[in-house]
Amino acid sequence: MKIDLLFLGLLLAAACSSDDKGSQDQDADDEPTTVTYVASQDDFPNPERGFYHYSDTRASDYTPLDADELATYRTPQSADGASYSVVSTLVFRYFILDTYNAAPLGESFLTQVRADFAAAREAGVKLIPRFTYTVTATAGDCPESFICPPYGDASKTTVLGHIGQLKPLLQENADVIACVQLGFFGTWGENYYSDYFGDASSNDQGKLLDQNWTDRIEVLQAMLDATPKNIMVQVRYPQFKQRHNDGINALTNVAPLTETEAFSETDKARIGYHNDCFLASDTDFGTFEDYGNSSSPRTSATSVLRKYFADDSKYVVVGGETCSDGYSPQNDCAPAGKAEKEMSDLHYSYLNMDYNNDVNNDWVTGGCMENIKKRLGYRFALTSGTYSTTIMEDDEIAIKLILENSGFTSPFKARPVQLILKNTTTGEVVVRTLATDVRRWFPGTNTIEESLEGGLSAGTWALYLNLPDAGTAINKRPEYSIRLANNGTWEAATGYNSLNHTITVE
Structure with a gap:
């Protein structure tokens, strides 16, 4: 009897031991x-972010992009007047339509543009295209003196015709387009000094009228329709996006994009910003301005528009360039300046390495350039x-x-x-x-x-x-x-x- 009980105990112990081992093996x-x-x-190159290289070409004297040169941008390069070097995957490309202010784009020009996209693809970079008719400021006897009308841009009919001609190129080459800047009207394609879309400067009416807004919105919509849904279109002023989305009477405190609306490929979700006067003044030279309409005056709206920009820009592309060192020390590194904080608050993905290096070089001496180079966009x-x-x-x-x-x-x-x-x-x-x-x-x-x-x-x-x-x-x-x-x-x-x-x- 004792032997049987002992044998039974051994069997139970063996069974328990086996179960435990199986559990441990499974775990x-x-x-x-x-x-x-x-x-x-x-610091290393990554797509669709960082400092870009500037390039331009004129329809009257076309200088094509060179794939071998573009490929070198992925290694450290310096610009004229820069005390720093950058690695880059982005190329800003000005297409200056100086011979087409009143004529359809020629087939030879379109072929050359197509070749530029091919060069970018071969080199492993992406372009930020902007089409404009003039980049010339003609001085004269007018209130703003350094630039006087006529400015040299084109009519709405001409602009819309050119966008229609460019649509196939933009569609075919979406893979090497980081984003598109609206361009077209105004000197430098910055939508300000314009012969046809309203002159908000002191040279003329000083604000924008209802028809000006209607014409501008029509051009922006044409660009949105011409570009693939996965490409964002950048505008120069946040109020332009507001009035495209909410009408020409939209107030500056309209709601920005929500996280639910973001990245939905709707027009609202596809309009980003290029600020070409980053920290140049308290309004960034008119970036954060209410330009009025036929029934309302032009007024400053810096705090409201900056908040809108900050909230909206979390979900859209933001880039641009510095343009004046007159707002120093605000545009310097901390603690005296707020350059890095501003880029963070307004969600910058890229900046120009070629301009304005009076400002950019201060980030080297101030000790924040290395951080900026690594933090532009994502990391x-x-x-x-x-x-x-x-x-x-x-x-x-x-x-x-x-x-x-x-x-x-x-x-x-x-x-x-x-x-x-x-x-x-x-x-x-x-x-x-x-x-x-x-x-x-x-x-x-x-x-x-x-x-x-x-x-x-x-x-x-x-x-x-x-x-x-x-x-x-x-x-x-x-x-x-x-x-x-x-x-x-x-x-x-x-x-x-x-x-x-x-x-x-x-």
Whole structure:
């Protein structure tokens, strides 16, 4: 009897031991692994952000873009008068239509524009196009003296005809267009000193009338219709967007974009801003101004429009350039100035490296230029990643990424977010697309946690994060993929970011 009881006890103990071991093995298989990452302090090129290189060409004397020269912009370059160098993936391109003020665009000109887009694609950069008729300020005996009418822009009929001719080019080359600036009317295409769309300067009426607004809105709508839905169109003044969206009687305190409306490809969600006088005065030389209409006067609206701009710009593209050093020390580095804070508050993705370096050079001497170079647009750095370790062939793949965006804003164009799995023995590559939207990886900490389709064959698989361009012609080009700001993760040959982790599939 004692022997039987002892035998039974041994059996029960063995059973319990076996159950415990099975539980531990299962837990070990499912136990995720957390990898930590080290942020990089390097400045490196990334798509659709940073300082841009300036270029211009005239229809009367066309100077084409050179792909070999454009490709060098990805390595450190300095501009004339600059005490700093930048790496760049953006090229601003002025197309000056100086021979077409009253005529349709010629086929030879359109062919040359098409070739510029091709050069950008070959070089691995993107363009910011602006079309205008004049960049000349003719001095004379008028109230503003340094610039007097006639200014030299074109009529609405001519402008609309040219937009219609350019539409196929803009549609065909959307992959290498970062964004489009409205341009066309006003000297420099800045929609101010105009012969046909209302002259709000002291040279003439000093404000804009109802018909001026109607004509301007019609041109903006034509540009929105001519460009693909994934391309944003930038306007010079925030009130222009307000009156396009809400009518020519819209007040300056209308509601900005909401997060729900953002990135929806509606017209409202596609209108961004180019401020060509960043921190030049308390109004940025008229950027934050109420230009009135037929029944209301022109007035200052700086605080209201700045708040609208700040709230709206979280979801649209913002860029521009400095234009005057007269607002120093406000346009300097902290603590005397607020340059970096202003870029953060107003969500700047890019600035001009060529102008005005009286202002930009002060950021070098003031000690904030290196931060500005790295923070324009987005800057993503992984903090940690938690991943599956050992899974079965049909198991889902669980990942959790903690990512810090130390930039001034998030990307303004959609792109895939892909988990790349590469078999370490066979080299087979499997792609799993995440549901997350990179445009909503706003400044600060972002958590991306998803379970992805499995179906991997047995073996060991290395993990990578890939953020390629959405354009089918360039989405395999590493120059157009987003690089994370981490040490030991970037794979230059593929554009992948290594997650420094492998999964075993049994």
